Structure formats: C-alpha cells, structure tokens
Amino acid sequence: MATSSEEFFRILNATNSVLVEIQHFPSGDIRGYKIAAEGDTNAAGEPIWYSGSTLAPDLSFPQIRERLTAAEQPTKVTDRSEPAAWNEATAAAERIPAELDQGDDTAAQAHIAAFGEALDALPLLAPKEIRPHLRQAAAAFERATRSRIRAEHAHARSLRGAIRAMRTQPAPRDGAMLAMFLDAAILAVIAARRWHQLRQHDQQVIAARQALVHLQAAYDRAAAVPLAVVAQRIPPAPTVDRLLALVHAAVPAHAQQVLDDHAWAALVTTLADAEAAGHEPGVLLKQAADQRTLDDARSPARTLTWRIQRLTERPVPDRREPPAGVHTVMGTRKTPTPSPAARTSHMDQPKRNR
Known part of the structure; x- marks a missing residue:
C-alpha cells in the first residue's frame, strides 16, 4: 500500500x-x-x-x-474504481508470460517480484473460504520472486499500481473478477516456472510448482459459482451449434477440448450475451485466443470465457464502416477511380449482348 x-x-x-x-x-x-x-x-x-x-x-x-x-511514476489508468483496478491487474498479469519471453532478465525479474506482491495482497481481498489456499500460494511463491538477477522495478509499475488501488477498496462483490485474475495468475506462475527452469534456478522452480498447486485449488473454488450462474442461461440448441462452428474456426487446435470442457456452457452463453450486445462472437473468439496461447490452460473454455467477458467491457465496434476500397469524403461515399491498368483490362473485355 x-x-x-x-x-x-x-x-x-x-x-x-x-x-x-x-x-x-x-x-x-x-x-x-x-x-x-x-x-x-x-x-x-x-x-x-x-x-x-x-x-x-x-x-x-x-x-x-x-x-x-x-511505483511513484504515473501509470496510464486514472480511473481506479474497483472494476478498473481489478481489470488492470488482470491485464498486467496476462502480459507477464509475454514479458518473460522478451529476453530482458532485469525486466522479467521485476515482473515476477511485482506478481509475488500481488499474491501477497490477494488473501486480504478474497472470500475467507479460499484465503488459506491463497496464503499458501503466496508463501510458496515468495522464493520464486528472488534470484541473483537484479530487478529493474520500473518495468512493473502497472501491476503494482493496480494492486495498491485494490488494497484500498473492499473485497470484490463480483466473484468473476477474482476468478479472472486467478486464471491469469496461474498462467503467470507457469511462465515464471519455465523462466526459472531455463536459467537453472532450481529452488525457484520448486517454489513456483508448489505455488501452482495452491493457486489452482483457489481458482477452482473461486470460479465455480460465477461460471455456474452464467451456464444456467445457456442459449437454444441452434445458437449453440452456430457458435460451436465459430469456436472450430477460431481455435481449431483446441476446439474439441473446449467442447468437452465442463465450462463449455458458460463460454457459449458468454458468446451469446456478447452477440446480443452487438459484438461479433467470431471476432471476440479470435481476439481472446490471440491474447496468449491456450496450451498452458487447464480449462481453455474457462480461460476464453474470462477473456471474452473482459473484451466485451469495451465499446461495441461501429459496424457502419464503409466497405473496403470505398473512402468517405466530407460525409459522402466516393468510389476510387480505377487505375489505368484496370481501365485497360475492362476495355479489353468483350461486350456482352444486351
């Protein structure tokens, strides 16, 4: 704080x-x-x-x-309301795997250290039934936050700022916010374990592995109720079949795993809700899948559900864009003049009988 x-x-x-x-x-x-x-x-x-x-x-x-x-340096987010702080923390945690792949060890060490501080704060913010798991996860991961590599802490300002904002607010009323963060946190711990493993930090690898067990237990309990509430509103079979086709198109390598996942009902309901709000479900699926590989996700359907819920918090894109190749000039639609080659090609075509 x-x-x-x-x-x-x-x-x-x-x-x-x-x-x-x-x-x-x-x-x-x-x-x-x-x-x-x-x-x-x-x-x-x-x-x-x-x-x-x-x-x-x-x-x-x-x-x-x-x-x-x-931490004193300003961050981009100025609205530190509860949803904004939790969303910012989740987004920062989601970026950790990519940050660790950048090759800058001092920046990577900073992100891992800041993430450890986020785990320290969680037991103070979460429902009491999962606090023991979160305390054990934070205690285990503490060893993984330290190595001989010096951390350049300025790289992790966003996560630290979000955690500080969360600490000054009541526990989240919506269990989905905590579940979203824990889903991202699990992937961050897996990435940290892999990062330490590549550098032969044996003690840190063991610590991350132990933290993962407790974090997954906390996540399973935190995610159960929000997912069940959403799954109760599963759309009609024709809608499910149509959205399933979009899943096969967006994540073909994981489509069957998603379909077999017990969280499939929550995912398809979330997609239907997003479509009803004006979003393109196929576009959302592609964006959610592209945020980070699903290879490390134990439940791709849950991970996609949380990512899509966060994506749908953004404004609905304006679908009234002019078609490709048509430019808008001073409020009028103007078709571009064909190139000389295109005009020649058109003139060389035989005339059709009228």
Whole structure:
C-alpha cells in the first residue's frame, strides 16, 4: 500500500506486535531500519532486532526505496474504481508470460517480484473460504520472486499500481473478477516456472510448482459459482451449434477440448450475451485466443470465457464502416477511380449482348 518510504514506516509502525527502529545518517537521511517481534526478547529482556536485509535480501531499505521510487511514476489508468483496478491487474498479469519471453532478465525479474506482491495482497481481498489456499500460494511463491538477477522495478509499475488501488477498496462483490485474475495468475506462475527452469534456478522452480498447486485449488473454488450462474442461461440448441462452428474456426487446435470442457456452457452463453450486445462472437473468439496461447490452460473454455467477458467491457465496434476500397469524403461515399491498368483490362473485355 505504501507509496513512499515515510508511508512504509508509518504502516509498519501501526502493525500489531511489530517494533520498528529507524536508523539515520548524520545528515538526517534514513540509513536503514530494524524490526522486532513484540515479546521476542533476549535474556536481558531486550527486544531481538533484525535488519530488513537479514530477513530477506529484498527487504533491505535500499531495495524497498528503489521499489517505491519506481511505483511513484504515473501509470496510464486514472480511473481506479474497483472494476478498473481489478481489470488492470488482470491485464498486467496476462502480459507477464509475454514479458518473460522478451529476453530482458532485469525486466522479467521485476515482473515476477511485482506478481509475488500481488499474491501477497490477494488473501486480504478474497472470500475467507479460499484465503488459506491463497496464503499458501503466496508463501510458496515468495522464493520464486528472488534470484541473483537484479530487478529493474520500473518495468512493473502497472501491476503494482493496480494492486495498491485494490488494497484500498473492499473485497470484490463480483466473484468473476477474482476468478479472472486467478486464471491469469496461474498462467503467470507457469511462465515464471519455465523462466526459472531455463536459467537453472532450481529452488525457484520448486517454489513456483508448489505455488501452482495452491493457486489452482483457489481458482477452482473461486470460479465455480460465477461460471455456474452464467451456464444456467445457456442459449437454444441452434445458437449453440452456430457458435460451436465459430469456436472450430477460431481455435481449431483446441476446439474439441473446449467442447468437452465442463465450462463449455458458460463460454457459449458468454458468446451469446456478447452477440446480443452487438459484438461479433467470431471476432471476440479470435481476439481472446490471440491474447496468449491456450496450451498452458487447464480449462481453455474457462480461460476464453474470462477473456471474452473482459473484451466485451469495451465499446461495441461501429459496424457502419464503409466497405473496403470505398473512402468517405466530407460525409459522402466516393468510389476510387480505377487505375489505368484496370481501365485497360475492362476495355479489353468483350461486350456482352444486351
């Protein structure tokens, strides 16, 4: 939640059972800090202090200051309402697999670290029945957020800003928002595991694998109710058959897997709802499939459902566009003049009998 060093220490000081002592240079600038657990004392009855760097390398004051400085930079989203913050966080999580494939290790490390902070925040925002799974996922993934590679934290401003906005708001009223984020989070963990594996970070690979088990359990519980509510409104059989043909055209490699998926009813209902709202279901399917490969998705139908729901939050495209090759000039339609070659070709054709 902190946006500055001063706010970080204020929050830490206000935390129950935690003692904080800030250390300063002669100039008055902050040099570092140390903390103790209330009641944890030595033989003389004095608190047992630990510096931040003793607890973890990324908890040293220079590391914390660097992350906060990066977070202070403005992000693109200005509307930090609940849907906007969750949608921004989901979009940022969805981009992580692609970011890890870019070849910039310092940027990749920043995205993985920011994602770990997002997992830390989730238990505070989610329904209590899935909090244990989320806490275990965050605790397991913590080791995967750290490596010898130095993180350039400025690359992960968007996710950090969204998580900070989410922390200041109530838990999401719509379970679909949490399910969407968890669906993207699972793919992000799989990508992080693969990234560490390629660099032979064995401990981080194990940590990511453990986090994945708990995250999938949380996702299964979070997604069950929103998907069931949508699936209850499945459209008539002719509509289902027509939309199924679009699925085969958009994702031929996964079409049968989608059809066999227990979330198929939710997907086809979501497509029908989108069509009724004025969207082109075939276009939405293609856009959803192109966002990221479905190869890592345990349930392609669920993944496509969440992606399409997010895509339909955008304005409906204007279908009144002029046909290809026809230009609009000052409110009138103008057909372009044929090229000389086209005119010659037309003149060379034999005249038809009238």
